[in-house]
Amino acid sequence: MNESLLDKLQKFGLNLYEAKAYAGLLKIGTANAYKISKESGIPRARIYDILESLTKRGLAMVEESSENIRTYTSVPSKVFLENMRKEWEQDYEEVKKDLEALETMEKKQDIYVFTVKGKANITEYCRQLLKEASHHIIISVWDHMYETLLPELSECQDRGCKVLGIGHNIDAPIDGIEKHFGGKIHQMEENMHWFILSADSEKMLYGYSVEADKDAFYTEDKSHIYLMEDYILHDMVINRLAADKGNGDKLALIMEELVCDTKNL
Helix, strand or coil, X not given: CCHHHHHXXXXXXXXXXXXXXXXXXXXHCCEEHHHHHHHHCCCHHHHHHHHHHHHHCCCEEEEECCCCCEEEEECCHHHHHHHHHHHHHHHHHHHHHHHHHHHCCCCCCCCCCEEECCHHHHHHHHHHHHHHCCCEEEEEEEHHHHHHXXXXXXXXXXXXXXXXXXXXXXXXXXXXXXXXXXXXXXXXXXXXXXEXXXXXXXXXXXXXXXXXXXXXXXXXXXHHHHHHHHHHHHHHHHHHHHCCHHHHHHHHHHHHHHHHHHHCC
């Protein structure tokens, strides 16, 4: 039996035996407890309890003959999934309302900086910031993360939210994001990519790009946000100056000198 399917069914609230019994019953159609036990691998001593549980949950239907022989039929998967979807949506809305109420019950300390760990969390934080932004986005991003967030960045523009920033190693970024001229001399020691994402100058996430699978940092602190946005805007100014070949060479030399000076401090 498909272990991945059983794991997912358990996320819907079924225990392992219930998941096995329902999957087995879907496969064979109508059957008695013995056949279901054999198909699903559930011990015969447990199968009747499990089938009774499935029946109470509305996942199986039972018919009893005049000879007191019970046969079971699974509820169609479409019915099961639709019921799960409705139940999940109702629970989601109720939990959302309750959690939001908790957030506003008391005045909380201002958020300075906290760490966000894991690719999935960092990506979802970024997507949420992009979805919530109402006026502008300021961003500095490398190619892998740009591609990951492109649908949300485009959606920002479609609803009239201005996108402004700079893209590293990106051939044809969307309007508002300028392609970095390259030739970066000042690199982090581990030479890993980073990102900065500011939403409405009120919320910001910055740190390692998701492909590095390291940490990012969330803040609502105005000083942090100002400094990071200022860095991006200055980078854009330098980028435009460097578009001229002569300027680009001069800027590269100046940066090289400054980097050497910092190493000699």
